Amino acid sequence: MNQSNVSQTNVNHYLKTKKIGFIGAGNLAQAxxxxxxxxxxxxxxxxFASNRSPGKLQKLKDQxxxxxxxxxxxxxxxxxIVILAVKPQDLLIAIEPISQSFLAGQMVLSLAAGIRMKTLSQNLPQTRLVRMIPNTPALIGRGVIGYLMNEVDPGLEAMVEDLFSCLGKVIRMExxxxxxAFMVASSSGTGFIFELMMYWQDWIEEHGFEPKVASEIVIETFLGASLLASQSGNGSFEELQMRVASRKGVTAAGLDSMRELEIERAMRISFEKSAMxxxxxxxGLK
Ligand SMILES: NC(=O)c1ccc[n+]([C@@H]2O[C@H](COP(=O)([O-])OP(=O)(O)OC[C@H]3O[C@@H](n4cnc5c(N)ncnc54)[C@H](OP(=O)(O)O)[C@@H]3O)[C@@H](O)[C@H]2O)c1
Structure with a gap:
């Protein structure tokens, strides 16, 4: 057994002894x-879990x-370990009245997208804090989840990754x-990809395909490209693209047009607008 296996086993064993609590039992907590x-x-x-309304809790208990x-x-x-799984607008309402109940050093993981570490620290100064940002594919275990800790702790890091690996790939941010930036790229980015998928579908429907078939073609094209990229080892996206696009060929004509139309510039502006x-x-601006 190598060193990383040893520490992984320790983390797994350690987690098995821990009590994990969820404040909010909605979609993400359920996943x-x-x-x-x-x-x-x-x-x-x-x-353990609590929720504003009781129906979801009973279902989780039964299931x-x-x-x-x-x-x-x-x-x-x-x-x-307490996981804060309420919407950002409900987070402070949920924790402010009970902030004194958190113990010194207790681990708290927040999933609320817009609530920064400074705000979390001001409200729960005695705790060890982790801010997590998942994207919606996390709901089917294919998300990418970025996280930030308010202190460096390799043990805590391994535990966070173990807890959330069921949602997808977990990546620590410094x-x-x-x-x-990660949030714009992955979380808003998921929305941007759906926008592109709509353009693809519209175009193919204009060529006589039924919406259902057109949608399948789009999904399989995006999925296939992603899987190919993920299985291509260290191959860059550019190399993969070169394998599709022969010089002066059909794909190259389309790519030339995309570059002339400055699609990259348009995308960059959109990323920046989201970041702003x-x-x-x-x-706190409206
Ligand atoms: N879903 C995703 O794909 C996704 C992706 C990225 C980030 N996130 C983040 O993850 C968090 C949870 O999202 P979600 O999609 O799971 O939301 P959700 O389905 O709306 O779940 C939130 C839950 O919190 C409960 N709640 C609200 N106020 C509460 C309070 N004061 N005390 C206890 N429970 C309370 C709600 O109860 P009711 O049943 O009464 O409404 C609801 O069940 C959010 O902060 C969101 O930004 C989610």
Missing amino acids: VIKGLFEGQVVPSHQI FGIQVCTSNEEVVEKSD DEDKLE RNSEMAR
Whole structure:
């Protein structure tokens, strides 16, 4: 067994002894709970959850055997690791009244997109904090999840990655600027890709394809390109593109046009606009 296997085994063992609590039991919390249950990462009797309305909790209890809490405070008191899984606009409302219940050094992971580390630290100064940014494919285990910690701790790092690997690829960011750029690229980026997929579908439908078939063609084209890239080792996107586009050929004609029309410039401006909006929202501007 090599060194990394040893530490992974330790982390797995360590996690199995931990109590994990969720404040908010919506879509993302449900995806994590399902992943923890199916991956046998944590026994279900060590998973606790609270939610504003009770229906989702009963379903989670029936499905996975988790422990239902009647208040957010109870989750904090019973858990070693607390996952804040409410919408950003509900986060401070949820934690402010119970901030004193968090223990010194307790681990808190926030999934709320727009709430920065500084705000989290001001509200929960005694805790060890992790800010997580997943994208929507996380709901089917194919997300990319960026995270930032308020302190360097390799043990904590391994644990966060283990907890969230059920949602997809987990990547640590060194600072918040990187996390924000990551959010635009991956989280808003998912929305940008759907925009492109709509253009693809419209064009192919104009050539007589039924919407369902057109949609399948688009999905398989994007999926196939992504899978090919992911299985091409160190091959760059440019190399992969060169394999499709022969000189003066059909694909090259389209690519030349894309470059003349400055699609890259348009995309860059769109990324920057999202980044600016993100900063405005973090500063509390409407
Ligand atoms: N879903 C995604 O793909 C995705 C992707 C990226 C980031 N995120 C982030 O993940 C977080 C959760 O998103 P989600 O999609 O899971 O949202 P969601 O489905 O709306 O779940 C949020 C849950 O929080 C509960 N809640 C609200 N206020 C509460 C309070 N004070 N105490 C306890 N529970 C409370 C809500 O209860 P009710 O049942 O009463 O509404 C709801 O079930 C958000 O911060 C979001 O930004 C989600």
